[in-house]
Amino acid sequence: MGEDGVKKRKVVQNDDSQSIKSKESTAMQLKKQVGLLSGISLIVGTIIGSGIFISPKSVLRNTGAVGPCLIIWTACGGIGIMGALCFAELGTMITKSGGEYPYLMEAFGPIPAFLFSWASVIVMKPSSFAIICLSFAEYASAPFYPGCEPPEVVIKCLAAAAIMTITVVNCLSVKLASYVQNFFTVAKMIIIIIIIVSGIVLLIQGNTQNFTNSFEGSKITVGGIGLALYNGLWAYDGWNQLNYITEELKNPYRNLPLAIILGIPLVMVCYLLVNIAYYTVMTPTELLQSPAVAVTFGDRVLYPAAWLVPLFVAFSTIGSANGSCFTAGRLTYVAGREGHMLKFLSYISVKRLTPLPAIVSYGIIGMIYIIPADINTLINYFSFAVWLFYGLTICGLVVMRFTKKDMKRPIKVPIVIPILMVLISVYLVLAPIIGEPEWAYLYCVIFILSGLIIYFPFVHYKVKWAQKITKPITMYVQMIMEVVPPE
Known part of the structure; x- marks a missing residue:
């Protein structure tokens, strides 16, 4: 009787453990489908x-x-590497998707995290997405309108089509979005290599006149350096993109820092060599007068194959837009999961296992930003807010060194690096305001x-009438998109 009882209990325990495992395997959550190569492609493809x-x-x-100018490009690469190393520590310490959002939440609480998600989801991310797609549309339509600028309506329609296509790709499959990202990263590296090799050949041939007395005529001011x-x-922005998809990264403790260590120095070397190639062909005056530097370079060096430059620049911009959509959708997803955005934005597609509502909302807001005639000025004014949140996030890393000493840190950068990054962030936030003070910066802060x-x-008080409004919306979103809450 005792042995039978023990056997029965063992059978029950085994059944329970199997049912728990089956529940875990079928739980609705984002899957780890992004490997090291895709991670490097995402970093390189989004930055370039x-x-x-x-x-x-x-x-x-x-x-x-x-x-x-070349010193500034090198310094920017160094800043990007230091910032990425700080984010590598944060990403392996707090293995949640959403970039700065979960780190601000952990270090300072919900209010700074909400303000970051508010500014990013509503303005910074989708407006940047729109600008990238508008750039793609200009280059893609240029060959069809030789000798004149393409009509504005054509550019906007093509940009809208690009946003719709990228949104659909990211909604359908994580793997498909990764494959698209890998393809366009290879495409943009081809044109980068063509420009670099052409520049090296020209240097060997003796085209070094623009590098003699290279500091003559320089104007070094505090505001000027800040703006430079x-x-x-x-141009380097995107070095933190992998932190937005940590939950979907295979072996994040290994692949997150490795992708950063390999990806960002590669971009830094490419940027320096491309700039050197430009100066082998153009004087500083000619470069300043060029509407599109790479196109001018192609016209002078690659003729009659100069058409390759706008084609591959279009590939480059669409790849950057795809990487932006891939990562920004995860920020919206995480903010919705934490209750800082509408709850249905955190829902996951039953069939596709992608954050479908978050990606669709990101695409819709991006479409809205195509409507104004020119939003480049808006992006310039909000770019200082990006460094405001970068500095606050890295400051959170310093704070957590003292407030959360027991947290597991697979990567631990020397404390001097995050402190230096905080000081650089303060300088970058204040320098443009001091150099060219404008009311627009105040409007941005407001x-x-x-x-x-x-x-x-x-969010904080959760007023009941707001929940009554959002409940039917959530129900219809679930029915139309076939999505469920994450488990």
């Missing part, structure tokens, strides 16, 4: 967009000479703080 091909002249304009760093770091008007009634 249209910036290095179109507007290195903005760095030159604020430095005045070739020598300081601003423009260079805008918008960020206006998130508190949403936070207290809807």
